[in-house]
Amino acid sequence: MATTVSRNLQSHEVDSHLLWWNTAERPSNGAGTSKRLTDLTSESLVTGTSATSPLGVWHLPHILAPPRGSVALPQVEEVLKSLPQMQVLLPRGGEVRHYLLRHSDLCDLLPAICLAVRERFGTDTQLSLEVYRDSEIEDEYLTLYVRQRCYGPDIVEAIEEIREGYEEKLSGRSGWFLVTTDFRSPR
Amino acid sequence: MKRQGVNQNMGRKYAKPPVIEAVCEFRLPPSTQWDLTIPGLVYERVREEFPHKEQRVIQNIEVTEKPDAGGIQHKITAENRAWFLTEDRNTFIQVGTRALAVNRLSPYPTWEEFRPAIEKAVSVLREVVEVSGFQRIGLRYINRIEIPSPSVELDDYFAFRLVLGEGLPQLMQGFICGAVLPFLNGRDLCKVELTNAVPESQLSTAFLLDLDYYLARPEDVSAEGVLAWVEEAHRAVEDAFEDCISDRLRELFEEMV
Numbered sequence: 001m002a003t004t005v006s007r008n009l010q011s012h013e014v015d016s017h018l019l020w021w022n023t024a025e026r027p028s029n030g031a032g033t034s035k036r037l038t039d040l041t042s043e044s045l046v047t048g049t050s051a052t053s054p055l056g057v058w059h060l061p062h063i064l065a066p067p068r069g070s071v072a073l074p075q076v077e078e079v080l081k082s083l084p085q086m087q088v089l090l091p092r093g094g095e096v097r098h099y100l101l102r103h104s105d106l107c108d109l110l111p112a113i114c115l116a117v118r119e120r121f122g123t124d125t126q127l128s129l130e131v132y133r134d135s136e137i138e139d140e141y142l143t144l145y146v147r148q149r150c151y152g153p154d155i156v157e158a159i160e161e162i163r164e165g166y167e168e169k170l171s172g173r174s175g176w177f178l179v180t181t182d183f184r185s186p187r
Numbered sequence: 188m189k190r191q192g193v194n195q196n197m198g199r200k201y202a203k204p205p206v207i208e209a210v211c212e213f214r215l216p217p218s219t220q221w222d223l224t225i226p227g228l229v230y231e232r233v234r235e236e237f238p239h240k241e242q243r244v245i246q247n248i249e250v251t252e253k254p255d256a257g258g259i260q261h262k263i264t265a266e267n268r269a270w271f272l273t274e275d276r277n278t279f280i281q282v283g284t285r286a287l288a289v290n291r292l293s294p295y296p297t298w299e300e301f302r303p304a305i306e307k308a309v310s311v312l313r314e315v316v317e318v319s320g321f322q323r324i325g326l327r328y329i330n331r332i333e334i335p336s337p338s339v340e341l342d343d344y345f346a347f348r349l350v351l352g353e354g355l356p357q358l359m360q361g362f363i364c365g366a367v368l369p370f371l372n373g374r375d376l377c378k379v380e381l382t383n384a385v386p387e388s389q390l391s392t393a394f395l396l397d398l399d400y401y402l403a404r405p406e407d408v409s410a411e412g413v414l415a416w417v418e419e420a421h422r423a424v425e426d427a428f429e430d431c432i433s434d435r436l437r438e439l440f441e442e443m444v
Binding site: 097104 | 290
C-alpha cells in the first residue's frame, strides 16, 4: 500500500552516519545532533507489511541523499525513469545519460528540482531535459527548458525563484544544472 | 559440459559494444590499517593519468538481523569517497574507506585498454597500504541494449530471460530476472540480472544486462594473486555475457569478424 505523505519533510535530524528504517520508529527518531537532512522530499512513503516483515519497510524514493555504491549507472537509470512521471521530455536521452554518468552527483537533486518546476508551472507547460553545449567554449551542462504556448510576463521571475531554491545545493557538484527557457514553442 | 575458466568466446569484438559501465572493485578486510591520508597518497601517484579529483558521498546499504525489531533491519551508511578522473571523465578511480574501485564508462574500449587502469590502481594501493588480502573483489559489467522495435520477443535476443507460463499475460510492462551462478567450484559467484530500461525512443525497447562477478571465498586469493583473479574474472564475465545473448543481438552490436 502506498501512502502519499506531505511533500516536504523539513529538517529531519539524523545521526551523521545512519538513517534507520524498517523499525517501529520513524527515521528521525533516535537521532543524533551532528547532521541535518534538509528538504527531505518524498513522493510516496511505502509501508508494507507481510508475514515475513510485520513491521513493514519505509521507503523514501526521493530522499535527497548521496549516490549509492561503486557504480554510477543504476542511480542514473532511476533518475531517467522518474522523469516521465513528471512529464519531463528527454528528446536526446542518450546525451543526458552520458552527462549524468560523468556527473552522477547531480542525480540526487534532479528529480526534486524537476518536480518543483512542474508544480510551479503546472501540466500545460512543456519541460524538456537536454544537454546544452556552448559552441564557443568547451562547456556543457544539463538544462531543463520550460516551454509554453504563450509566455507570460512573469516567467523569467518564476524561473529565477526556482533557481534560487536550488543553486546553492549545486555548489561543489561536478556538473551543472540550469532551469531556463528558450522562449520556443512546445515541441 | 563447458569447462569453466576457459575463454570460450576468444574475445569477440563489437563495433557497437553495449557496455555502458564496467567497474572493478576491491574491498579490504576490517583489519587493514587505514587512515585519511590514503586517498591523497593514491592521488599523488595517479594524477598524471587521472588529473581531476572530486569528493563524493555514497550510500552503503547494510542488512542485518534484528530479532527484537521484527527480523531484518536496513541501515544506510554514508561514506566519503575520493574520485580521480581522466581528462575525458570516461575512466575514474574511487577511493573510500578500505575500498578501491576503477570505473570505465562508455564508450568501452577493449579489455586490453581498461585493464592497465585496474593494474595501476591496485599497484598504487599496495604501495600506500599494507594489503594482506581482500574481503571482496568484484568485476561488474552493465550492458545497455537498445533494440529498434517497440516490442520484442525476449527469446529472439536473449538466452538468459524470463519464461512465463502460458496462462500468464505474455505482454510485460516491466520485469527483472536474475540468478547467482557459481564458478570455479564456488570460489566465485556471478550475479546475472536482466531488466527492462527506459528506451531512448518510443520506437525501441531497452534492457540492462548486468553481470557482477565476484570472489565468494576471500581466503582463496592472496594480495599477490589479485590481478590474476581479475584476469580470470574478465574471461568468465565475457563468456557469461556471450552465453546470455543470441546471434541476433550480435548483429545489432555489429560483431567484427
